[in-house]
Amino acid sequence: MPSHRYRDVYSRVEVPPTSREWPSNRLVAAPLWVPVDLRDGNQALAEPMDPGRKRRFFELMVTMGYKEIEVGYPSASQTDYDFVRLIAEHGIAPGDVTIVVFTPARRDLIERTVESIRGIRNEVVIHMYTATAPIWRQVVLGRDRSALKELILAGGRDVLECAGALPNVRFEFSPEVFNLTEPDYALEVCDAMTGLWDAVPDRPVILNLPATVEIATPNVYADQIEYMHRNLARRDGVILSVHPHNDRGTGVACAELAVLAGAQRVEGCVFGNGERTGNVDIATLALNLHAQGIDPMVDFSDIDEIRRTVEFCNRIEVHPRHPYVGDLVHTAFSGTHQDAINKGFAEHRSRAAAEGRAESDIEWRVPYLPVDPADLGRSYDAVIRVNSQSGKGGIAYLLESEYGIELPRRLQIDFARHVQQHTDAGGGEATAAELWGVFQHAYVACPRAADAPVLLAFDATEAGAVIALDIGGTVYRTTHEGVGPVEALTEALGRCGIHVEILGLHQSSIGAGSDTDALTLIEYRVGGRSAWAAGVDRSVLAASLQAVIRGATSFVR
Numbered sequence: 001m002p003s004h005r006y007r008d009v010y011s012r013v014e015v016p017p018t019s020r021e022w023p024s025n026r027l028v029a030a031p032l033w034v035p036v037d038l039r040d041g042n043q044a045l046a047e048p049m050d051p052g053r054k055r056r057f058f059e060l061m062v063t064m065g066y067k068e069i070e071v072g073y074p075s076a077s078q079t080d081y082d083f084v085r086l087i088a089e090h091g092i093a094p095g096d097v098t099i100v101v102f103t104p105a106r107r108d109l110i111e112r113t114v115e116s117i118r119g120i121r122n123e124v125v126i127h128m129y130t131a132t133a134p135i136w137r138q139v140v141l142g143r144d145r146s147a148l149k150e151l152i153l154a155g156g157r158d159v160l161e162c163a164g165a166l167p168n169v170r171f172e173f174s175p176e177v178f179n180l181t182e183p184d185y186a187l188e189v190c191d192a193m194t195g196l197w198d199a200v201p202d203r204p205v206i207l208n209l210p211a212t213v214e215i216a217t218p219n220v221y222a223d224q225i226e227y228m229h230r231n232l233a234r235r236d237g238v239i240l241s242v243h244p245h246n247d248r249g250t251g252v253a254c255a256e257l258a259v260l261a262g263a264q265r266v267e268g269c270v271f272g273n274g275e276r277t278g279n280v281d282i283a284t285l286a287l288n289l290h291a292q293g294i295d296p297m298v299d300f301s302d303i304d305e306i307r308r309t310v311e312f313c314n315r316i317e318v319h320p321r322h323p324y325v326g327d328l329v330h331t332a333f334s335g336t337h338q339d340a341i342n343k344g345f346a347e348h349r350s351r352a353a354a355e356g357r358a359e360s361d362i363e364w365r366v367p368y369l370p371v372d373p374a375d376l377g378r379s380y381d382a383v384i385r386v387n388s389q390s391g392k393g394g395i396a397y398l399l400e401s402e403y404g405i406e407l408p409r410r411l412q413i414d415f416a417r418h419v420q421q422h423t424d425a426g427g428g429e430a431t432a433a434e435l436w437g438v439f440q441h442a443y444v445a446c447p448r449a450a451d452a453p454v455l456l457a458f459d460a461t462e463a464g465a466v467i468a469l470d471i472g473g474t475v476y477r478t479t480h481e482g483v484g485p486v487e488a489l490t491e492a493l494g495r496c497g498i499h500v501e502i503l504g505l506h507q508s509s510i511g512a513g514s515d516t517d518a519l520t521l522i523e524y525r526v527g528g529r530s531a532w533a534a535g536v537d538r539s540v541l542a543a544s545l546q547a548v549i550r551g552a553t554s555f556v557r
Contacts, residue, residue: 008216009215009216009220012180012215013133013134013179013180013181013182014182014183014184015183015216015220015223015224016183016223016224016227018223018226018227018230020222020223020226021226021261022222022223022225022226022257022260022261022262023260025260025261026260027256027259027260027289027292027294028294029294029295030286030289030294030295030296030297030298031259031263031264031265031266032067032068032239032241032264032265032266033066033068033265033266033268033282033285033286033297033298034066034068034069034070034100034241034265034266034267034268035061035066035069035070035267035268035269035270035282036070036243036267036268036269036279037057037061037269037270037273037310037313037314038054038057038058038069038070038071038072038083039070039071039072039073039080039100039102040070040267040269040274040275040279041269041273041274041279041314042054042072042080043073043076043275044273044274044275044278045273045314045315045316046315047315048077048079049079049313049314050079051079051082051083051086053312053313054072054079054083054313055083055086055092056309056312056313057309057310057313058071058083058092058093059092060306060309060310061270062093062094062097063299064298064299064300064306065297065298065299066097066298067096067097067098068097068098068100068125068265069093069097069098069099069100070100070101070102070127070267071083071084071087071099071100071101072084072101072102073101073102073103074101074102074103074112074113074116074117075103075104075108075109075110075112075113075116081112081116084099084101084116084117084120085116087099087120087122088116088117088118088119088120089119091121093120093122095121095122097122098122098123098124098125099117099120099122099123099124099125100124100125100127100172101113101116101117101124101125101126101127102127102129103126103127103128103129103159104128104129104130104155105128105129105130105151105152105154105155105156105158106155107154107155107158110126110128110155110158110159110162111158111162113126114126114159114162114163117163117169120168121168122168123168123169123170124166124168124169124170125169125170125171125172125206126159126163126169126170126171126172127172127173127174127206127208128155128156128159128171128172128173128174129173129174129175129176129208130148130151130152130155130174130175130176131175131176131177131212132148132152132175132176132177132178132181132185132186132189133176133177133178133180133181134180134181134182135180136176136177145185149188149189149192152173152189152192152193153192153193153196156171156173156193156196156197157196159171159197160196160197170203170204170205170206171197171205171206172205172206172207172208172241173190173193173197173205173206173207173208174207174208174209174210174243175189175190175209175210176210176212177210177212177213178209178210178211178212178224179209179210179211179212179213179214179215179216179220179221179224180212180213180215183224183227183228186209186228187227187228187231187232190207190228190232191232191233191234193205193207194207194232194233194234194237194238195233195234199234199237199238200234200237201236201237203237204237204238204239205234205237205238205239206238206239206241206265207228207232207238207239207240207241208241208242208243208265208267209224209225209228209240209241209242209243209263210242210243210244210245210267211242211243211244211245211251211254212243212245213245213247213276214244214245214246214247214248214250214251214254215247215248216248217248217250218250218253218254218256218257219257221242221244221254221257221258222254222257222258222260222261223261225240225242225257225258225261225262225263226261226262228240228262229261229262229263230262239264239265240262240263240264240265241263241264241265241266241267242254242255242258242259242263242265242266242267243266243267243268243279243280244258244268244279244280245274245275245276245277245278245279245280246272246274246276246277246278246279246280246281247276247277249277251268251272251278251279251280251281252280252281252284252285252288254280255268255280255285256285256288266280266282266285267279267280268280268281268282268285269281269282270282270283270306270310271283271284271307271310271318271322271325272284273310273314273316281323283300283306283324283325284323284324286298286300287300287323287324287371287376290371290375291370291371300324300375300376301375301376301377302376302377303324303325303376303377303378304325304376304377304378305377306325307325324371324376325376327382328382330369330373330378330382330383331382331383331384332368332383332384332394333394333429335393335394335416337367337368338384338393338394338395338397339393339394340367340368340393341366341367341368341369341383341384341393341397342384342393342394342396342397343367343393344365344366344367344368344369345366345380345397347366348362348364348365348366360372360374369383380401383397384397384398384401393412395412395415395416395419395435396412398432398435399432399435399436399439401432402432402433402436403432403436403510403511404508404509404510404511404512404516405508405510405519406508407521408504408506408521408523410523410532411506411521411523411532414531414532415438415439415442415443415532418438418439418441418442419435419438422434422438439534440536443521443532443533443534443550444533444534444535444536444546444550446549446550446553447553449553450472451471451472452471452552452553453469453470453471453493453496453498453549453552453553454469454470454471454549455467455468455469455489455545455546455549456468456469456470456475458485458488458489458541458545460485463479463481464479464480464481464482464483464488465479465480465483465485465488466478466479466480467479467480467488467489467492469492469493469496471496471498476492476495476496478491478492478495480492485541485544485545486502486505486522486544486545486548487502489545489548489549490502490548493548493552498552498555499526499555500524500525500526500548500551500552500555501524501525501526502522502523502524502548502551503522503523503524503525503530504522504523505520505521505522505523505544505547506520506521506522507519507520507521507540507543507544508520508521510536517536517537517538517543518536518537518538518539518540518542518543519534519535519536519543520534520535520540520543520544520546520547521533521534521547522534522544522547522548522551524548524551526551526554526555527555531551531554533547533548533550533551533554534546534547534550535547535548535549535550
């Protein structure tokens with residue numbers, strides 16, 4: 001790897017020295033979330049959204065509760081311009097939602113942007129941006145610091161001239177690539193803009209400080225944000241915003257530390273779509289707060305429907321391991337994880353019952369599940385899935401959740417061995433139905449064996465039980481007094497030379513309701529070896545007798 005071609009952040013930009021306060025701060029409330037899927041996210045799509053997809057995505061974000069939404073770049077495409085006009089002419093935005101539109105610092109494009117918002121009754125933010133980092137100044141813009149500052153101020157004056165008289169319009173400025181811009185220059189330009197736009201608490205200016213290309217560990221970004229937070233002029237008239245990207249895979253961490261460092265507003269995309277490796281994922285950020293007991297101020301209670309809409313609009317699938325929303329994020333295949341989760345669910349249910357409260361109301365503390373899947377509209381069906389790595393806890397959980405069967409612990413251990421053989425042979429995942437099939441083969445179905453006993457009759461009389469057995473073509477009839485049915489059958493087998501000792505008997509049913517089969521599980525000993533057998537029948541008695549016959553067949557084999 002030719003790593004010598006690259007320089008670290010400290011040799012590319014001055015990182016402001018500071019006596020840091022952010023490491024000791026805590027997240028206690030949600031910032032203002034601003035989804036930019038319809039602009040920044042849309043620009044990153046191979047096939048940008050058509051009007052129908054844009055509207056569907058916008059309506060989703062409104063339903064979720066976002067109060068400020070960047071809706072487009074109206075000077076960049078007719079589709080974006082028309083969508084802003086749709087909002088203006090058809091009132092599809094609720095009155096409490098602020099509309100944000102995006103423009104570069106160029107007069108003709110600013111005029112086009114202001115034209116697009118005319119007639120919108122909602123609060124509107126005109127978001128102007130210009131890149132400020134040295135490489136961009138030298139390679140892209142061809143201006144030194146002073147010339148670029150004048151270009152930015154000229155754009156700011158154009159915004160003020162075109163929209164300053166509109167009472168429902170506020171302004172936002174982004175020094176693009178802020179995180180690679182000299183701190184003193186970023187501060188100088190931002191202060192000049194808040195002075196020009198007369199930032200005051202009643203009409204605050206948004207200063208948005210993007211990590212346009214992520215180039216450092218998150219603590220560096222936090223230091224840069226805290227420097228601005230502590231040194232900005234007119235701080236009480238400024239809403240300090242951040243816009244992290246995810247080039248290093250730490251966009252979420254950058255945003256969280258930036259909020260600790262003084263940021264009040266976060267721009268990003270739902271599930272993180274954006275150029276290169278994406279914008280910061282504001283769904284993950286919000287649900288991280290939820291998992292810490294902080295109201296995220298947006299509604300993810302039907303996260304699968306949100307995912308379906310985002311996938312439809314972006315034409316990009318969400319990864320199965322994506323935090324909170326992926327198909328596998330609440331799923332455990334590992335045996336140790338499954339055992340802990342199974343025990344955690346049992347403890348959760350018993351605690352709710354003991355407190356006389358609903359399970360959805362009490363504190364969540366199930367191991368390996370940082371949030372309750374039900375909070376996000378997920379069922380528990382896929383929490384535990386069985387493959388060759390799984391253990392007895394997961395297997396028992398699936399049989400109980402799908403069939404209502406509770407396996408004794410020693411039987412769980414024995415059954416796990418059979419499942420391991422099945423999954424090793426197949427190499428894949430075992431469904432609950434497959435597990436039930438393996439169970440029936442291992443414990444219920446009677447294997448063929450010469451001289452295996454066949455129960456011909458079991459008649460209960462006042463005198464006791466009369467039993468008829470066929471063993472190798474010979475019929476044996478025996479009578480038994482003063483014992484229960486299972487003991488009577490084992491006595492009858494013993495008189496025929498088949499000695500089965502019953503160590504334990506467990507009775508259950510398969511499923512719920514009145515229309516169910518009975519399941520009897522027995523632990524038995526034959527020739528010094530203990531094993532398990534089961535019987536299934538509508539009759540509890542017949543199921544118990546079947547289980548004993550199944551055990552006796554193993555003696556013959």
